[in-house]
Amino acid sequence: MSLGNTVTGTMTFRVVIVDDVEWVREMLADLLNDTPGVEVCGSASDGVEAVSTILRLRPDIVLMDLKMPRMDGITAAAEVLAVWPEAKIVINSAYGDTSLVEQANDVGVVGYVTKDQRPSELIEELLSLQV
Amino acid sequence: MTPDTGAVEPQPKTEPSLAQSAFIVTGLVLASVGAALFFALDGRAAGTTWEVTISGLLIVMLAGILCFRREHRLGWIALWVGLLSAHVGGLLAAHPTIIGVDPTAPSVIDVLRLANYPLGAFGVMVLLFGSGRKIGWRASLDAVIAVTAGVMVIWLAVLEPLLAAPSTAWLDRVVGVMYPTMDMLLLGVLMVLLMHLEMRAVPLVLVAVALAGNLAADVAFGAQSLDGTYAPGGVVDGGWLLCFAALAVAPSWPSVTDVRLVGDDGRLGGLRLSFLGGSAVVVPVMITFSAARGERVDGVLAVGGLCLVSLAIVRMAVFNRDLNISRHEMAKGAAALSAANDEIHAAHSDRRRLLDRVHRLIEQERVHLAAEIHDRPLQNLAGVGYQLERLRMTASRGDLSTTTKLADEIADALATQLGELRSLMTEIRPPVLDEQGLLGALRDNAREVMAAQPGLTVTVDGECPRLDCDVETVLYRVAQEAMQNVVRHADADEVFIELVGDEDRSVLRIQDNGGGFETDRVDEFVRSGHFGVAGMRERVELLGGIMRITSSSSGTTLEFDVPTAGAVDEFAQIELETVR
Numbered sequence: 166m167s168l169g170n171t172v173t174g175t176m177t178f179r180v181v182i183v184d185d186v187e188w189v190r191e192m193l194a195d196l197l198n199d200t201p202g203v204e205v206c207g208s209a210s211d212g213v214e215a216v217s218t219i220l221r222l223r224p225d226i227v228l229m230d231l232k233m234p235r236m237d238g239i240t241a242a243a244e245v246l247a248v249w250p251e252a253k254i255v256i257n258s259a260y261g262d263t264s265l266v267e268q269a270n271d272v273g274v275v276g277y278v279t280k281d282q283r284p285s286e287l288i289e290e291l292l293s294l295q296v
Numbered sequence: 297m298t299p300d301t302g303a304v305e306p307q308p309k310t311e312p313s314l315a316q317s318a319f320i321v322t323g324l325v326l327a328s329v330g331a332a333l334f335f336a337l338d339g340r341a342a343g344t345t346w347e348v349t350i351s352g353l354l355i356v357m358l359a360g361i362l363c364f365r366r367e368h369r370l371g372w373i374a375l376w377v378g379l380l381s382a383h384v385g386g387l388l389a390a391h392p393t394i395i396g397v398d399p400t401a402p403s404v405i406d407v408l409r410l411a412n413y414p415l416g417a418f419g420v421m422v423l424l425f426g427s428g429r430k431i432g433w434r435a436s437l438d439a440v441i442a443v444t445a446g447v448m449v450i451w452l453a454v455l456e457p458l459l460a461a462p463s464t465a466w467l468d469r470v471v472g473v474m475y476p477t478m479d480m481l482l483l484g485v486l487m488v489l490l491m492h493l494e495m496r497a498v499p500l501v502l503v504a505v506a507l508a509g510n511l512a513a514d515v516a517f518g519a520q521s522l523d524g525t526y527a528p529g530g531v532v533d534g535g536w537l538l539c540f541a542a543l544a545v546a547p548s549w550p551s552v553t554d555v556r557l558v559g560d561d562g563r564l565g566g567l568r569l570s571f572l573g574g575s576a577v578v579v580p581v582m583i584t585f586s587a588a589r590g591e592r593v594d595g596v597l598a599v600g601g602l603c604l605v606s607l608a609i610v611r612m613a614v615f616n617r618d619l620n621i622s623r624h625e626m627a628k629g630a631a632a633l634s635a636a637n638d639e640i641h642a643a644h645s646d647r648r649r650l651l652d653r654v655h656r657l658i659e660q661e662r663v664h665l666a667a668e669i670h671d672r673p674l675q676n677l678a679g680v681g682y683q684l685e686r687l688r689m690t691a692s693r694g695d696l697s698t699t700t701k702l703a704d705e706i707a708d709a710l711a712t713q714l715g716e717l718r719s720l721m722t723e724i725r726p727p728v729l730d731e732q733g734l735l736g737a738l739r740d741n742a743r744e745v746m747a748a749q750p751g752l753t754v755t756v757d758g759e760c761p762r763l764d765c766d767v768e769t770v771l772y773r774v775a776q777e778a779m780q781n782v783v784r785h786a787d788a789d790e791v792f793i794e795l796v797g798d799e800d801r802s803v804l805r806i807q808d809n810g811g812g813f814e815t816d817r818v819d820e821f822v823r824s825g826h827f828g829v830a831g832m833r834e835r836v837e838l839l840g841g842i843m844r845i846t847s848s849s850s851g852t853t854l855e856f857d858v859p860t861a862g863a864v865d866e867f868a869q870i871e872l873e874t875v876r
Binding site for chain 1 (some may be wrong): 670671674675676678679680681682683684685686688689690
C-alpha cells in the first residue's frame with residue numbers, strides 16, 4: 166500500500182495521534198502539522214476509539230499513548246496489528262519502564278519514544294520511518 | 297530496732313539487728329547453761345540454778361518486749377506477767393517460810409501459779425487478733441476438734457483420776473481440778489494459735505512452742521503426781537524450761553509484721569491435717585486401750601467421742617462446700633479468662649487489619665500521587681515541550697508573528713501548569729495548615745466541600761491557639777475523613793465544625809444533621825473492610841486522645857479530644873510518623 170499521498174510534490178506522512186489528554190493532542194498536532202512532510206489526519210482519546218479510528222483512516226504512522234481510559238495503548242496496538250499487521254505504531258508515553266518497552270516490542274510496534282525526550286527526536290523517529 | 301510498720305509492710309524484716317541477736321543469744325545461752333547445770337546438780341543447788349535461770353530468762357523477755365515490741369505490747373506484757381506470776385509462785389513454794397504458808401495446802405501460791413494461764417491465754421489472743429483481725433471460723437472449728445480430743449486426754453490422764461481420788465477438803469478438790477482445767481484453757485489457746493499459724497511468723501511459732509512445752513509438762517506432772525513418780529530434774533522440768541526459754545527469745549525475734557501473718561482460714565495445710573487426723577483417732581485409741589485393759593468405757597469419753605465425730609462431719613461438710621465453691625470460682629475464672637483472651641485476640645486482629653489498611657492506604661496514596669503527576673504536570677509539560685519545538689521551528693523560518701503568538705501561548709501554558717502543581721501540592725498537604733493553622737485549613741476544606749456539594753452548608757467556628765504540628769495534621773485528616781463520610785453516607789445538608797482548645801486539651805467537634813448510623817457497629821465495619829471510623833479513632837488514639845461518637849436518626853456528632861501538646865508517648869510518635 167502507499168506510504169502516503171503527495172502534497173506539494175513531496176511525500177507526506179499521515180499521522181493519527183492517540184492521547185487521553187486533549188491539550189497534549191492539540192499541541193502535538195500543531196507541532197506535526199507545522200513539520201514539513203507530516204500531516205495529522207486524525208486523533209483519538211482512548212484505546213477503543215483509537216482502534217476504530219486507525220482501522221478506518223489507515224494512517225502511515227500512529228503515535229500511541231500508553232495509559233488511557235477504557236483501553237491502554239499496548240492492547241489497542243495489539244488489536245490494530247491483529248487486523249492490520251502492516252500498521253506502523255510508535256508508542257509515545259510518559260512511562261519508559263523496560264518491561265513496558267519490551268511488551269510493546271512483543272506486540273509489534275515499530276518505535277517507542279518517551280515524552281521526556283526532545284520533540285525533535287520524536288520527529289526524527291517519524292521521519293526515519295519514511296523509508 | 298525493728299521498724300513497726302504493721303501488716304501492710306511489703307517486705308517484713310527477717311534479719312535480726314545486733315541488739316536483737318544479742319538478746320536472742322543471751323536467752324539461748326542462759327537457757328542452755330541453766331538447763332545443763334539444773335539437770336547436772338542436785339538438791340538446793342539445782343533449785344537455785346532453776347530460780348536464777350528462770351529469773352534471767354524473764355529479764356531477757358522483758359527487755360525484748362520493751363525494746364522491740366511496740367505493737368501488741370499488752371499481749372506480750374500479759375504473757376510476761378503470767379510467767380512472772382508462775383515463777384513467783386514457784387519461788388514461794390520453794391521458800392514457804394518467806395510468807396509462812398504450807399506449800400502442800402491450797403494457798404496464794406496456787407493463785408499465783410494458776411494466774412499464769414488466763415494471763416497467757418489473754419496475751420496470745422491479743423497477739424493473734426489484736427489488730428482487729430477476724431477469727432477464722434473454719435480454723436476455730438478445727439481448733440475445737442483438736443481441743444475436744446486434748447480435753448479427752450486430760451480428762452482421762454489427770455482429771456478423772458483426780459476426781460475419783462478421795463479428798464479431805466473441798467478446797468483441795470477445787471484447786472486440784474483447777475490445774476487440769478487451766479491446762480484445757482491452755483490447750484484451747486494453743487489449738488487456736490496453731491490453726492491460725494503461719495510458719496513464717498517465727499515469734500508466734502515460738503509462743504506456740506512455749507505453750508506446747510508448758511502443756512506437755514503440766515500433763516506429765518499431773519500424771520506423775522497422781523502416780524507419785526514425779527521427781528525434780530526430769531522431763532517435766534525440761535518442758536517448763538522450754539516454755540520460759542522460747543518466750544524469752546520470742547519478743548526479740550525480728551519483724552513485728554511476721555507476728556501478724558496468719559494462715560488461710562479455709563486451707564487445710566499439713567499441720568492442721570495432722571492435728572485433725574490425730575484428734576480423730578485419740579478417743580477411739582483411748583477407748584480401745586480401756587477395753588483392752590478390761591475397764592469400763594468412761595461416759596465422758598464416749599460423749600467426747602460422739603462430739604468429735606459430729607464436729608468432724610461438720611468440718612467435712614464445710615470442706616466439701618469450700619471445694620465446690622473453689623471449683624465454681626475456678627470455672628468462672630477460666631470462663632472470664634477465656635473471654636478476655638478472645639477479646640485480646642479480637643483487638644489484636646482489629647489492630648492488624650487496621651495496620652494492613654494503613655499500609656495499603658499509604659501505597660494507594662503513592663499510586664494516586666504517581667497517577668496525578670503522570671496525568672497533570674508530566675503530560676502538560678510534554679505539551680509545553682511540543683509548543684517550544686514549534687516555537688523553534690517558526691523562529692528558524694523567520695515567522696515573527698507566529699513565534700510571538702506561540703511564546704504567549706507557552707507563557708500562559710506554564711502559568712496554568714504552575715497552578716496545577718500548586719493544586720496538587722495542596723492535595724498532598726495544604727500549605728494553609730502550616731501557615732494559618734488548623735482553623736484556616738478547615739475553613740478552606742469546608743469551602744471546597746461546599747463547592748463540590750452545592751446542597752451542603754458547612755460552618756466552621758471556634759477559637760484555638762496553634763496546636764502541635766502532629767495534632768493539627770491528625771485533626772485535619774480526621775476532619776477530611778469525617779467530611780467525606782458525611783458526603784458519602786450521611787445524607788446531611790448542614791455540617792457544623794467547631795474547634796476549641798487551650799494549653800491542655802483541644803477538641804474538634806463535627807456535627808451533621810444526617811441520618812446517623814449504629815455506633816456499636818464500628819468493629820463490624822472494620823471486620824468487613826470499612827476503616828473510616830476505626831482509622832479516625834486509631835489516629836487520635838496514637839496522639840493519646842480519644843474519639844467520641846453519638847449518633848441518632850437526627851444526626852451524628854464526632855468529637856476528637858486530644859492533648860494540645862501532642863503525643864507524649866515516644867512509641868506513639870513513631871507510629872504516627874509511619875501512618876503519615
